[in-house]
Amino acid sequence: MKVQILPSLLAADYGCLADEIRRVAASGADALHLDIMDAHFVPNLSFGPDMVALARRVSPGLFRDVHLMMTRPDLYLERFIDAGAQALQIHVEADCDVWQGLAAIRRRGVRSGLVSRPQTPVTALYPYVPLCDEVLFMTVNPGYGGQAFMGEVLPKIAALRQHAAARGFGGLDIMVDGGINFETAALCAEHGANQFVAGSFLFKQQDMGAAVAQMRGVCEQRLRVTG
Numbered sequence: 001m002k003v004q005i006l007p008s009l010l011a012a013d014y015g016c017l018a019d020e021i022r023r024v025a026a027s028g029a030d031a032l033h034l035d036i037m038d039a040h041f042v043p044n045l046s047f048g049p050d051m052v053a054l055a056r057r058v059s060p061g062l063f064r065d066v067h068l069m070m071t072r073p074d075l076y077l078e079r080f081i082d083a084g085a086q087a088l089q090i091h092v093e094a095d096c097d098v099w100q101g102l103a104a105i106r107r108r109g110v111r112s113g114l115v116s117r118p119q120t121p122v123t124a125l126y127p128y129v130p131l132c133d134e135v136l137f138m139t140v141n142p143g144y145g146g147q148a149f150m151g152e153v154l155p156k157i158a159a160l161r162q163h164a165a166a167r168g169f170g171g172l173d174i175m176v177d178g179g180i181n182f183e184t185a186a187l188c189a190e191h192g193a194n195q196f197v198a199g200s201f202l203f204k205q206q207d208m209g210a211a212v213a214q215m216r217g218v219c220e221q222r223l224r225v226t227g
């Protein structure tokens with residue numbers, strides 16, 4: 001299971017976005033996480049496909065992982081893929097046909113991801129596992145960066161890892177997002193997560209590369225011990 005670190009652009013300095021994207025690329029991070037908020041599914045607005053296109057233009061080699069916090073992600077999949085999304089994540093709570101959404105993402109050769117809010121039971125994800133390349137557990141209520149990690153999500157991560165392995169999907173990527181720092185990333189790794197989104201924690205670092213390397217090291221060690 002490969003540990004991946006994904007800085008979330010939501011926490012960047014919007015006064016110099018191109019430089020911030022280059023900073024992520026230079027940090028050795030595995031991907032850039034882009035949080036799309038529609039002011040309906042969550043009470044906040046962020047940015048749209050043009051930001052994904054900017055990331056592709058500025059750092060074409062940096063993988064673009066796009067998290068759609070939208071009531072109707074199905075209406076926007078094509079636009080985000082055309083803009084350069086390489087993984088697209090839709091919420092299981094979205095107001096659309098989740099089966100069709102995941103299948104449509106894969107049909108375009110893009111990695112399919114399914115996301116759940118902290119309060120959603122993990123069993124709601126089980127039927128979709130065969131259609132997912134990655135499953136994202138929100139470890140805060142989606143909508144804002146800089147919130148405190150919710151430890152009650154940890155048993156859901158462990159349950160999904162076990163469920164997926166038992167059904168022959170041992171290679172499923174499990175991602176966490178919200179309140180991630182060295183300590184909370186280590187806890188999530190212990191419970192079976194292998195992809196770590198971090199916004200405010202990584203962007204506030206003077207040396208993002210050192211922090212990415214340290215987070216990767218901590219998580220690899222915990223995954224080795226418990227995995």
Ligand code: DX5
Nearest residue numbers: 142143145146178179199200
């Ligand atoms: C929250 C977003 C997260 C957010 C994480 O709705 O999905 O990706 O940027 O931010 P931090 O790491 O600051 O909690």
Ligand code: ZN
Nearest residue numbers: 035067177197
């Ligand atoms: Zn996110």
